[in-house]
Amino acid sequence: MEPNARRLWKLLEPIHAVGYFSPEPIALLKETGYRGYWMGYFAARSAPLGAVPAEVVHAVFYNFAFSHVSRALPDAWTFAPPEAAHDARRSGAVAALRRHLGDLADSEDLARAASLASRAALGAPMEGRALYAALRSLPAADDPLTLLWDAATLLREHRGDGHVATLLAAGIGGRESHVFHAVATGASPSVYATSRNIHETEWDSLVSGLRSRGLVTDDGGSLTDAGRETKAGIESTTDALAATAYAVLEPDEIDELITLLRPLTKAVVASGEIPGQSPMGLNLDELER
Template sequence: MDPNARRLWKLLEPIHAVGYFSPEPIALLKEAGYRGYWMGYFAARSAPLGAVPAEVVHAVFYNFAFSHVSRALPDAWTYAPPEAAHEARRSGAVAALHRHLGPLASSDDLARAASLASRAALGAPMEGRTLYAALRSLPVPTDPVDLLWHAATLLREHRGDGHVATLLTAGIGGRESHVFHALANGTSPSVYATSRNIHEAEWASLVSGLRSRGLVTDDGQSLTDLGRETKTTIESTTDALAATAYATLEPGEVDDLITLLRPLTKAVVTSGEIPHQSPMGLDLDEVG
């Protein structure tokens, strides 16, 4: 595994995630007209793609049930266009970051972190990375806090697009990926019942499918040796693909970015607004 790519993911994910969990973007998405949290989520995250149908978002996001996506899209676009959804998430996320960061928001260290992260984000390869490429087409902010969130979001979705490609290659379906991760890391199924609508019957069916391929033990409680080997390969390949974004930075600049991000991420995490166990597999207790 590329250690720097993994460290930077852990540091950038909370900065990006204020766009989902902080009250400011949630309130602005509601004000824009979107009905309920999930309509706002799907509208805002998919907004850079344009007013695409549920089928496209289901394919790109990979791990949501189609029934979940189709309850929000394309209906969301009858309330407000994609541009409104993106602006609500962006401006809400920036406001939340200002609140979390306090004096750090105007510091030279934040401006330097934003500059380095943006160079990496804008220099990453686009090929095969649909959601990243859509975000890459948007205007680049000039305000440092805005730029930091923009860069964190680009780098997060760049990694996510690579992760989806890796899961496909490994033969792990989108819904299966949640169960696969949970069994590898001891994450409670309740995390996914809330965040991905995976309830008991579907969970059992997904476990059964993984078990039939020799990836899960007979009792359905953990991964087999083959499962653990597959999981390691997925994570190391995801890290390697994500690391291509940082090739535009010098090694010393990558180290600087890690150092500069630590106090910023800590300020966001200690707010308590970001869930400590992410459905993407990030344990925020590890951020330091």
């Protein structure tokens, strides 16, 4: 069975991801003044850090090209401040969740899930986790639906900060991490051309670098034994670091949270608005269990 930290990531990630993909937050970020999807994305996700320069966001996010980040920042802050970006994404995400969840949005089960997830999110260790800590410094929500999105976002970035540290320790660069994951899972390079601006020339160069270190096969189509060992170690350490957030919950509370999240996540995934669930290994049938 998968570790609980990974199971919870799969359940919480779609709830968090409405802030990127649903029309409500995208529209609100545009109304706030940001020019284009990517300016809104970088402004909203980095907003808890304050009006920091592109160099800081590039470092913290880890896997975007600096040229991509610097096209959005710091220019974004001339259109609207970080607080406005965060509020737009948060308000839009909550509106999207309400639309996806229907009556579930006001249910006792959601309120209980939000309470449990928030305890974990607010009790996680902050050391070495810059983006999580910045989010953690913001005021807590009062209503359960916003509390759930906040908790999902905190736990997502807590895991992400730990994942970045693990990649760095394993010698896998930010751009390399996309190629390494794609080779391991069979994902198409076209996914990353769209989502991370990795086009053919850069992709081939990144594959070559991984090949030279013995992590991918000569044809670049699969991981070597050393590559699989490295990949497994990264995932295992990421799970272990993420699990520290759930230490405040009793084992039965973790089981309860998993059970309560399943129908909520299923409703979000069923909307079809959140792309890329298959790389996470999540499907609607799994959510029945």
